[in-house]
Amino acid sequence: MPDLHTHIQTIKGIGETRAKALSKLGITTLGELITYFPRAYDDRREFQQIGNLTVGEMAVVHGVVAAEPRHQLVRRGLDIVKLQAVDETGKLNITFFNQSFRKQQMKQGAGYVFYGKVDGTLLAPAMTNPIVEEDAVAGRLTGRIVPIYRLTQGLSQIILGNAMAEGLVACGELFPDPLPESVRLAHELSSARFAYHNIHFPEDEESLELARKRLIFEELFLLTTALHFLRDRRRETDGIPVPLVDLAPFIDALPFTLTGAQQRAIHDTLADMTGPRPMSRLVQGDVGSGKTMVAAAAAWAVHQAGYQTAFMAPTEILAEQHHQTLSTLLEPLGIRVGLLTGSLRAKAKREMGDLIETGYYHLIVGTHALISQGVRFRNLGLVVTDEQHRFGVDQRSALQEKGDHPHVLVMSATPIPRTLALIVYGDLDVSVIDELPPGRQAIETYAVDEGYRQRIYTFTRKLLDEGRQAYFVCPAIESDPDDTSGGMKAVEVYAKDLQENVFPDRKVAFLHGKLKPKDKEKIMTTFAAGETDILVSTTVIEVGVDVPNAALMVVENAEHFGLSQLHQLRGRVGRGQHQSYCVLFSSHQAESVQTRLNVMCKTSDGFKIAEEDLALRGPGDFFGSRQHGLPDMGLANFSCNMDLLKQAQEAALALLKQDPLLEHLDHQALRTHIQKIFDISAERFH
Ligand code: ADP
Ligand code: MG
Secondary structure, rough: OOOOOOOOOOOOOOOHHHHHHHHHHHHHHHHHHHHHOOOOEEEOEEEOOOOOOOOOEEEEEEEEEEOOOOEEEEOOOEEEEEEEEEEEEEEEEEEEEEEOOOHHHOOOOEEEEEEEEEEEOOOOOOEEEOOEEEEEEEEEOOOEEEEEEEOOOOOOHHHHHHHHHHHHHHHOOOOOOOOOHHHHHHHHOOHHHHHHHHOOOOOOHHHHHHHHHHHHHHHHHHHHHHHHHHHHHHOOEEEEOOOOOOOHHHHHHHOOOOOHHHHHHHHHHHHHHHOOOOEEEEEOOOOOOOHHHHHHHHHHEEEHHHOOEEOOOOOOHHHHHHHHHHHHHHHHHOOOEEOOOOOHHHHHHHHHHHHHHHHOOOOOOOOOHHOOOOOOOEEEEEEEOOHHOOOOOOHHHHHOOOOOOEEEEEEEOOOOOOOHHHHOOOOOEEEEOOOOOOOOOOOOEEEOOOHHHHHHHHHHHHHHHHOOEEEEEEOOOOOOOOOOOOOOOHHHHHHHHHHHHHHHOOOEEOOOOOOOOOHHHHHHHHHHHOOOEEEEEOOHOOOOOOOOOEEEEOOOHHOOOOOHHHHHHHHOOOOOOOEEEEEEOOOOOOHHHHHHHHHHHHOOOOOHHHHHHHHHOHHHHHHHHHOOOOOOOOOOOOOHHHHHHHHHHHHHHHHHHHHOOOOOHHHHHHHHHHHHHHHOOOHHHH
C-alpha cells in the first residue's frame, strides 16, 4: 500500500528516466506529485465540426480515419505519416512528423478525437502533430478541462498528466488533509480527495473553483497557524539576559539626533531583550527611515551584556556598507566589527572564522556566508537580518541556530499592508518606523513616455553639472535576441549608448548581478566616492545602498516593475540634502500600467503604495513576488482574494486559541503539517 512518501518510481508509467526528469521539478514522492498544481487549464470540452473550423485557432474535432494512413520516409531523421479524418461536414488533413507508430496505431474506419491548431486553408483544413485519443479511451486529453503544468526537459504535458492521473489513483483515499473537520465544515470547504482530483482534472468550472478555494484556504490557514504556533513556542524558552543599560554613550556617539520613531523602535527592542523571553521583532520602515541605527543600538546593548551579534545582509555590497557604517560608529565605543562574505579567500575565511569563534569580533556583519557550516560563534546573543524579504524563514532560523535561542531582530523596507502583515509576519512582533529623518525632501516623481527622452537627458546633464549623480535602472542585463521591438533596455548596451552618444564627457559605469563580486564592489565604491557620474544598473542596487549625492533615479521600462519595487528603487535617491527626482519611463499605454505609475507620482508613503498595490493587483502578488521570505506558496501565489485570506486567518487564530499546543486528536494532522512547513526540528517543536 503506497503512502504519500512513496517514491514516484513505484507509480505506473514512471520509470527511471521520467523519475529523474520529475525530480528536477522537485517531485520525488507521491505527495510531491499530487501537490504539483497546474499553472493553467485548457478547456477542450467544446467539439467542432470539421466544416466549421477556423484557420489559426485551436480546435477539438471528432473524425473517422478515411483511408489507411500513409507513411513516408523523407530523409534520415524525418518521416511523415499522413491521413485524412472525416466527419459529416468535411475532411481534415492530418500530418504527423516523426511519429511513425501512428501508421500502425491508427486504423482505417476507426474514430478518434483530435486536438490541435488548425492550419491549411478554409477549404482544406489541416492539423500538424495534433493530440490524438482513440474513441474508446477518449476523455483524458480531450473533451474536458485539461491541466497545463510547468514542465522541464524530458517531460511533456501528456507524460506529466498521465503520471498525475496514475498518482491520484495510487493515492486511493490517502489525500493529505491537515484541516480539522470542524474548520472544513464551518467554511464549507470540499474534501481533500475532491480538491486534489478537481484541481488536476476538473469536472467543470464549479468543481475547479471549489477545489481551488479549499486548497488556497488550506495554504493560508497552515501558514498562519505555523507562524503563530512558532512564535508561541519561542516564547516558552528562556531568552539571553540583556540587562537594561544606559544608552547614553551610544546616543552621544551618533552624528545626529534619533527620530521619535527610531527611539520608539529602539525602546521596543531593548524592552524585549531585557525580558525573560527571546525577542522576535520586525522593524518595518520605509527606505531611508534609519533602521540600521535600531540594529546598532541593539548590538551595542547586547555587547554591554557580553554577547556577540550577527548581522546578515542579502548582498555583498550591502554587507560592506553596513560594515563600514557600523565600524565607524561602534569601533570607537570598543566594539570590534568584522565582515564575513562569500568572496573572502579560503585562508581569510578561516582566519575570520577563528576570530569569530574566539570572540575577538563582537559584531559580525556578513552575507549568507554567516550561516555556512563552518561558522561558529562564541556566544551569540542577537541575530539581525536586514531586508528580511530576501531571506527565507529557514535561512533566518539557520542563523538563529548558531546560538542558544538568541534574540532576533529583522528589518524590512517592504511595507506590507496591515491586512497582510498579520499573515506574513505572524511570528513576529512589529515596530513601525513611520517617520523619516528631518530635512528629507519629497522626491519629485514623473511618469513619462519616449517623447520626453531628450528633455530628461538635458535635465540629467543639468543635475550632473550641479555636481549630482544619477542612476539609470534597466530591467535586463543583456538584450533579448527575441525582442525584435528593441524595446527593453539592457544594462551593458544602454550604458555604452549613454556613454558614447549622450554623455561622452561624463563617466558612465554599469552594474549587474552577473559581475564578479570584486568588480561589483569596485564599481559601487567608485560611484559612492563620486568618481563616476552615472550608474546604469539592474535592480541589484535596489536594496539598501546609500549614496547621498545621487539625486536622480531614472527607471527604464518601468512597467516591468511592481509598485513596491519602484518604491524601493526610488528610495536610492533623496538620501542626502539635495532635492531628488525619479523618472519612470514607460511607453506602455495600458490603463493599468498608467494607473500604477501614477500612484508613484502621487505619493511617497510606502505603506500607502503597498495598499494601492494590493488593491490593484490582489494579495496573490505579495505571496508570489517573494517579498516575504515565506516558503513557496503554491496556489495562493496566483489566485487568492482578500476575503478568503481573512477567513483562513481568523479560523487559524480561533483554533490556536482553543488548542494552543495542538494537542487535540483532531488536530494531529495539522500539527504534523505545520512542522513540515518550516522543517522545524523536532526538538524546537517539542
Ligand atoms: P534604512 O535602512 O531604513 O533604509 P538607513 O539606516 O540606511 O535607512 O539610514 C538612511 C540614512 O539616514 C543613513 O545615511 C543614515 O546615516 C541616516 N540617518 C539615520 N537616522 C538618522 C537620523 N535620525 N537623522 C539623520 N540622519 C539619519
Ligand atoms: Mg537598510
